[in-house]
Amino acid sequence: MPTEQHSAKSVLPEGLPAPQSTRDGLDQGFWDAARRHELVVQRCNDCATFQFGPEWICHNCRSTNLGWHRVSGRGRVYSWERVWHPVHPALRDACPYMVVLVELPDAGNVRMVGNLTGDARDELTIGTPVEVVFEDHQPGFTLVQWRRA
Amino acid sequence: MNTIKDKVAICGIGETTYYKRGTAPVPEFRLACEAITKAADDAGIPVTDIDGFASYSNERNDASRVATALGLPHFSFSNMFWGGGGGGGSGAVANAAAAVAAGYAKYVVVYRALAQGQFGRFGQAAPAKTISGDFAYTLPYGLMSPAQMFAMRVRRFMHEHHVEQEAFAAVALASYHHAQFNPRAVMYGRPLTREAYYESRWIVEPFHLYDCCLENDGAAACIVTSAERARDLKPKPAYLMAAAQGSDYRQNAPAHNAPDYATSNFKTLAPRLFEMAEIGPQDVDVVQAYENFTGGVVMSLVEHGFCDADAVMDFCVYENFAWPNGKLPLNTSGGNLAECYMHGLELVLEAVRQVRGASTCQVKDAAISMVVSGPMVTPVSSLILRG
Numbered sequence: 001m002p003t004e005q006h007s008a009k010s011v012l013p014e015g016l017p018a019p020q021s022t023r024d025g026l027d028q029g030f031w032d033a034a035r036r037h038e039l040v041v042q043r044c045n046d047c048a049t050f051q052f053g054p055e056w057i058c059h060n061c062r063s064t065n066l067g068w069h070r071v072s073g074r075g076r077v078y079s080w081e082r083v084w085h086p087v088h089p090a091l092r093d094a095c096p097y098m099v100v101l102v103e104l105p106d107a108g109n110v111r112m113v114g115n116l117t118g119d120a121r122d123e124l125t126i127g128t129p130v131e132v133v134f135e136d137h138q139p140g141f142t143l144v145q146w147r148r149a
Numbered sequence: 150m151n152t153i154k155d156k157v158a159i160c161g162i163g164e165t166t167y168y169k170r171g172t173a174p175v176p177e178f179r180l181a182c183e184a185i186t187k188a189a190d191d192a193g194i195p196v197t198d199i200d201g202f203a204s205y206s207n208e209r210n211d212a213s214r215v216a217t218a219l220g221l222p223h224f225s226f227s228n229m230f231w232g233g234g235g236g237g238g239s240g241a242v243a244n245a246a247a248a249v250a251a252g253y254a255k256y257v258v259v260y261r262a263l264a265q266g267q268f269g270r271f272g273q274a275a276p277a278k279t280i281s282g283d284f285a286y287t288l289p290y291g292l293m294s295p296a297q298m299f300a301m302r303v304r305r306f307m308h309e310h311h312v313e314q315e316a317f318a319a320v321a322l323a324s325y326h327h328a329q330f331n332p333r334a335v336m337y338g339r340p341l342t343r344e345a346y347y348e349s350r351w352i353v354e355p356f357h358l359y360d361c362c363l364e365n366d367g368a369a370a371c372i373v374t375s376a377e378r379a380r381d382l383k384p385k386p387a388y389l390m391a392a393a394q395g396s397d398y399r400q401n402a403p404a405h406n407a408p409d410y411a412t413s414n415f416k417t418l419a420p421r422l423f424e425m426a427e428i429g430p431q432d433v434d435v436v437q438a439y440e441n442f443t444g445g446v447v448m449s450l451v452e453h454g455f456c457d458a459d460a461v462m463d464f465c466v467y468e469n470f471a472w473p474n475g476k477l478p479l480n481t482s483g484g485n486l487a488e489c490y491m492h493g494l495e496l497v498l499e500a501v502r503q504v505r506g507a508s509t510c511q512v513k514d515a516a517i518s519m520v521v522s523g524p525m526v527t528p529v530s531s532l533i534l535r536g
Contacts, residue, residue, distance in 0.1 A: 016289050016291060020279040022282050027285070079301045079410070083292075084352060094291070097291055112286070
């Protein structure tokens with residue numbers, strides 16, 4: 001497990017909607033782990049299938065016995081997009097920025113959306129290896145971001 | 150096989166003037182009523198014969214309010230197709246058709262009204278301070294608008310099948326070409342050149358400005374009835390050969406986790422559709438394919454069997470899509486890109502016009518006309534009409 005992951009300067013400006021766990025607690029474990037700078041993915045305790053986002057039932061075996069499994073935080077770019085047109089006031093001066101879809105080979109190839117750190121104008125190809133970066137925000141939430149590995 | 154094939158028809162179509170977003174001179178509800186009454190006029194039936202309603206995408210103009218406002222004596226069926234975007238454009242017609250075939254109602258109107266200037270815009274993020282649920286995995290990262298949601302899928306599709314921008318340009322250029330013949334079109338008199346397409350600003354790569362649908366004000370409606378009743382009415386019936394809706398395996402998996410990702414979500418639908426119609430894609434004369442974004446059009450044409458995924462760059466060219474000489478005339482009214490963004494219901498109306506022989510880009514001897522609704526959303530839907 002990489003332990004050197006630390007807070008980076010935030011990729012996007014403050015003011016975007018802050019993630020909050022659902023009232024029913026479905027994804028509480030994910031956001032709590034991110035605050036501890038741990039990347040976790042929901043996994044079925046019966047059949048070991050990963051799923052993300054989390055759900056109340058395993059899509060593979062229909063078990064409701066699900067837990068959170070810590071993963072390495074190493075992945076590869078599955079797809080990407082460079083955003084030029086801001087659709088939120090907080091992003092007015094933040095374009096272009098890069099959104100990446102990262103595939104996690106050690107978590108059943110589930111994918112996570114995040115921003116890529118660094119210069120958004122740099123060329124990026126699908127398959128590029130990346131690793132997780134935890135980006136702490138006030139008040140009290142952490143985003144899961146990615147940098148080139 | 151017991152299917153709905155040939156049992157129902159679209160007997161009337163109507164639409165309001167199509168306006169630039171925010172410029173409709175009357176409220177959205179009045180637009181809805183106007184489109185519905187025009188569809189009844191077109192069918193040659195009194196509006197009071199309408200006894201059922203079907204719509205999609207959380208249509209704001211509630212069927213009960215419409216029935217009340219229009220003073221309809223019989224209100225026998227109401228139905229809303231789940232899901233957002235244009236995924237329900239054909240599905241709402243299918244649901245109306247099912248109601249007619251089941252005997253729930255005689256004349257079901259399918260309608261959609263939009264006046265985004267009077268409500269929120271689809272292309273702008275809501276000003277929430279916090280977000281939970283599926284959007285918590287995307288919005289805080291600036292992945293917020295429909296263009297941003299779907300660019301990711303389209304990029305992956307391009308990667309897997311060596312698809313280049315020119316395939317998307319072909320869709321945009323054909324749509325604008327067709328709009329130049331259509332006085333209803335918002336982009337009538339405003340042609341698009343290939344240079345202007347490529348020089349237009351990026352919204353989100355790989356979408357240029359002209360890869361994105363318009364946002365408009367207006368309303369559209371069509372009336373579905375039995376084949377027998379349609380035959381007795383003045384307009385040439387557009388018989389429903391087939392309709393299908395649905396979604397592929399786990400397409401709604403949150404945070405872009407659909408197992409088959411580089412898809413517009415028609416892979417399991419299209420075989421059902423063609424089986425019901427008892428035809429193949431080679432029999433289709435003209436296609437109206439929902440364009441939220443051009444990339445989704447290309448993907449949906451592939452998934453309906455019009456070309457192989459690895460042959461996109463050969464097939465998806467302007468010359469094939471452009472009326473009158475194209476092999477597969479596409480979006481012949483201008484569609485969501487250049488006629489009007491009426492959430493794809495204008496595509497159904499155009500498909501009807503094609504089999505009536507009444508399009509402004511009339512495909513010669515068009516007998517079979519197809520509509521594809523809502524690429525990349527879930528659920529999606531498609532239908533096939535014949536004259």
